[in-house]
Amino acid sequence: MDQFVMESDPPAKRETIPDLRRTFPLKVNGEPRVVTVEPRVTLADVLRDHLGLTGTHIGCEHGICGACTVLIDGVATRSCLTLAVQAEGRAVRTVESLAAADGKLNALQQAFRNNHALQCGFCTPGILMSFTDFLARNPHPSEAEIREVLSGHLCRCTGYAGIVAAIKEAASAPAIAGEGDHAKRGGGGA
């Protein structure tokens, strides 16, 4: 996002800093959780700092790099652009939910491994979550469609060829369809 200076009224001076925190429930990877945070805290920061789910990565913090992408009620969303309070009562899915409890990778993750689709892995969680949503809606995408979605993610070391190959492989695997929450629920924005 471009930076530019906006002229706006300065906020009113406060005598004391009020306690603005809110306590609310949400579901994270199927488990009910309760968090207490100020409303200015992003969902990305709550997932990482309050719930210890450091699989969600924070890169640019303004929606460009895609590393922080998670699913909210099955819909791919930038967690750095979502306030945590906005996830009240909603089901959040992070990269930690993809592999089985015994550590067995799911079809999409395995395809990334098969195709050397990651090196440092910083961008990988966001890409996996975007395509978990996308492949559930569109199980047999063309390469152009894959690249279109991938354009919402920045990878600075692996290069995109391996990632595209991995997603093509995953899309041809039967296990991938129905992977996203919204496939059962019908989707829709929050």
Add this chain to the structure above:
Amino acid sequence: MKVAPFSYHDPENLPKGLELLAGLEHARLLAGGQSLVPYLAFRMQRCDHLIDLNGVSALSGIHEQDGRLVIGAMTRQREIASSPLVSQHCPIAQDALHLIGHIATRTRGTLGGSLSNMDPSAELFGVSALHDATFHVQSVRGGRDIAVADWAETFMKPAIAADEMLTSVSWLPWPKGHGHAFLEFSKRHHDYAIVAAGALMTVDADRRINRAAIMVIGCGIAPTRLIGAEALVLGQRGSSELFAEAAHEVATLAAFPDLFAHQGYPRRFVSADYRRQLGLVLARRAMESAYAQSISIQKRH
């Protein structure tokens, strides 16, 4: 950076939201948050109160009413991009939506948020100009309609009062089979457009243009309808020469020289000449493409 402190309000219905907006000082409305949240995080903007409209379900939805397509301000860009009604009546909106952000931002980004933020590059404002939009705003004092041409007050600020909220937008549908094209140039795929152009066109049995709407964005604080170009092409058969002549209107737009001299605005490094040249080229190509499409559609009928 992290967002500065604010009080958070999440009204569950519109009257409550309007009441909060009227009663709170230094309040901002939160729609999709895909621009506002980073603005707040970079501290380019601040607010004491954030009124989150995501719980106001009455602000979402797409329906036909009195011959117009009415879209709620909180309707997500992704929903508009896949709506059969939009595809039928205003398909250029879907051409444009594919150029806006990424899938994971379109799932949150809203029509009303984009129009209220009023970035000079906003594609949906351009689409609204082509479809002769009416913007419906409400406040505790009542509601009113604003024509798309009157929406902009100044750089990134709509002509509405502090207690007013954009609640819906209506677009004038074009007939089935019209030609439509939306083209833009940006430095990176899906980045902000430097300049974009759009055209709608229909032709008669003799391939003469009998209706045209043409606009450019990035050439002013708001989209500019090329009224002269629209008049010039009427009754004519399309050709590269005709469309090049029509596009020349872009070069005459008065707002060009100092528009992007706003403090810190990054696209200022794009010179007026460069922007003008892009406008000329994109407007011509949009007309050519919309014309070719309207011809090929007519062949099939």
